[in-house]
Structure formats: structure tokens, C-alpha cells
Amino acid sequence: MAKHSLDKDKIKILLLEGVHQSALDVLKNSGYNNIEYHKGSLSGDELAEAIKDAHFVGIRSRTHLTKEVLEQAEKLVGIGCFCIGTNQVDLKAAELLGIPVFNAPFSNTRSVAELVIGEIIMLMRGIPQRNASAHKGGWIKSAKGSYEVRGKTLGVIGYGHIGTQLGILAETLGMRVVFYDIEDKLPLGNAHQLRFMNELLAQADVVSLHVPETPQTKLMFGAAQIEAMRPGSFLINASRGTVVDIDALAAALESKHLAGAAIDVFPIEPKSNDDEFQSPLRGFDNVILTPHVGGSTEEAQENIGIEVAGKLAKYSDNGSTVTAVNFPEVSLPQQHGTSRLLHIHRNRPGILLKINQAFSEKGINIGGQYLQTTADIGYVVMEVHTDQAAEALEELKNIEGTIRTRLLY
Ligand SMILES: NC(=O)C1=CN([C@@H]2O[C@H](COP(=O)(O)OP(=O)(O)OC[C@H]3O[C@@H](n4cnc5c(N)ncnc54)[C@H](O)[C@@H]3O)[C@@H](O)[C@H]2O)C=CC1
């Protein structure tokens, strides 16, 4: 393995939100031992202080990496979201600062789908309220309001990695599955895509939301959508808390238009397990409230730790940005006897030409070169002879439009 230009022990990795031990194992096995580990999330001054000298940061869904936070993190070169959602990071700001963001797009999807299946059965049997009553000494032994899921209709909104798996699992229980998505999707099993959300709402006994947080999905499920649901039906949200108008949901539960709900994500979630959970949904016995644990299983967290830590180590070791969510994807095989340089720049015409001209004028031979761009930035990985690496780095720094440049090894 080539020697890194920056000693690996000098590369500080800040890990927040109790990411799984597997992440630490992967990083340590790759030679990264300078790890600051926090069980909870950080915000405000505490976050600014911890991230100030970090080269990499690993977070889950709770830590907000805003433009302001990122601008203060002068040494930051990469971000790992040890989860699926990346809405908690200002992806555009990170891109323009030359910081790739990685996530784990699949590892916890099965866990979410399994939880939702359990909730569908619990809700349709009226178990939450019977459970709450039994804890208080009650005994609601009655079939009233209890139904089998077999033959009922599940409406999935957002038919992606989670929605598709949920659909397959629901069909094995005998449910009929319809879905709504803004894209045309291949229906798995016997699922059926509907063109309008209201068609789905009119048919579904249970509606389950699996969309990402985007400007379009913010409050996409409000009073009008809830009103369009069938009387006595159920709503499940394990996507993002901003997707549902929680007051409108509380009103529909109060009026008994909905027979129950299962909610895992909230517009405002406690910062840590020590803070109080506040919500207008507290106190409804027919509502399952879970503390954003859809993806929190041992299996998922272990796999996510391995996957995202592996992506960070790879980027640090050889510059690979494959699967980054906000960055041009570049991967160049390692060569022998050469040094590797990374150059991130504003995407303007002719930058590669300028680099090649500058190198040619100095007699720097390029052993390998790979450029990819997004609309706003370009990312070049290149190999030069080790004797010329320092000079090449100086040349790169002077190229107009440079955002950042690094000599890896
Ligand atoms: N509760 C938890 O612990 C977890 C929550 N999540 C949340 O679940 C979300 C979905 O996860 P995946 O299925 O893996 O994502 P995905 O990206 O595979 O699927 C999302 C689907 O939603 C569709 N979509 C986007 N905007 C839409 C709109 N306005 N209306 C209808 N459909 C729309 C997309 O076309 C896509 O098919 C994540 O973005 C994350 O926020 C993910 C994992 C764990």
C-alpha cells in the first residue's frame, strides 16, 4: 500500500449518534485510529467545536450539517451518513465546498419494511388500545374493530427500496397492494401502480408513506389527503416527520375518521434519549408511537457501519467517490510507482485543458487521469510520477476555479 501524504493518525474522524462498532472496526483496520466517538448527536457550539478540526464526520439522521456548520469545518473532506436519508445535510453546500457525502442506501430497508408489517397487523387487530387497557387492568376481549389483514388493501406511497419490499411482504400475508409514485415503477408481485394519490387513498385500508424528504414531500400528507382516506382506515409513517401534517392527523384521530396510526418519525424529534418526546399524538391509545427506530436493528446498524465506513476509508485511501450522493463519481484503479492527486473545481469550460497545459509546460507526465462533472463542480483524479507530485500539487492549486486539491500518496 502506498504511503499517505498525510499520516493516517493525523486524519481525525468524528463519529456521532452512536454509529455501530462495525464502523470503528473497519476504520481501525484501514489504519484510521484518530477517532472521536460520541453516543449522541451534537448541535450548535458543541458541533462547531468538534467538527472544526475533523477530516471526516459520520452522522445519522439527527445531526444537521448546515451550510454554516460546513463552512466552519475547514478541514472536512468527507461526510458519511450512516443511514439512508441525507436531507439532514446541505448537500449543495457540501458539493460546492468539495465535500462528497456518502450514505447506506439499502442496509436498513428490510428492517423498516418488517416493522411496518408488524404495525399493520397490530393496528388492524386493535392491539395498541387493548395493550394500553390491559396495562391499566382492563380486559377488552372482543372481536369488534379487529380484522385480518388478508384480503385488505395496502396503499404504499413512495415505491422505492422500502416500499417495494413492504409490498412483497404484504402480499405474502394475502394483502392487495397498490402504490403511488412520481416515477413509473416496475410493480413487483401483483402490486398495481395508480396514477393519482387520491385513487390510492380511496381504496386503501392502510396507507404507508415511504418517500424521502424533499421540497415536494414536505407536508405532502395534510388535512386534504387524510380526509380522502377511507373512514376507519390507518396511516403509517416511517419516512420523515415533515411529510405529514401532524396536527391534521391528530384531528382525524380525534374525530375517529381514522381508526389508528403508527408513527416513527416526527417534525421535531428529541435530540437525545434524555430529552422529552413531545407530540400532539401522545395519549391516543390507538396510535403506535416509536422513537425513529424503523432502521434501528442490530443487523441493519452493523451492515451500515461496515458499508459507510468502507466508503469513507476508500475515499480517503484512493479518492473513489463511487455512490456519493452529491458528487461526481470517480474511481481510478491504483497504479504502481506513481502518486495520486485529487482536484475539485468549479465546473467551467477548459479546466482540464488548463491542468494539462500547466503540467505539460513543467514537463509533468500524467500516468492516468479521470474527470467527472456535475452541473456545478468537476472532480479529477490523476496519477503522476512520485518525483513530480509536489510540483504537480502546486500547479493544481494555481488553476483558476480550484475548490480544493489534495495529494493522496
Ligand atoms: N424510519 C426510519 O428509521 C427510516 C426512514 N427512512 C426514510 O425512508 C425514505 C425512503 O427510503 P427508500 O425506500 O430507501 O428510498 P427510495 O429512494 O428507494 O424510494 C423513495 C421513493 O419515493 C418516490 N418519491 C419521491 N418523491 C415522491 C413524491 N412526492 N410522491 C410520491 N413518491 C415519491 C421515489 O420516486 C422513490 O420511488 C428515506 O428517504 C428515509 O427518509 C429510511 C430508512 C429508515
Ligand SMILES: O=C(O)C(=O)COP(=O)(O)O
Ligand atoms: O436511514 C434513515 O434515513 C433513517 O431514518 C434512519 O435514521 P437513524 O440512523 O436511525 O437516525
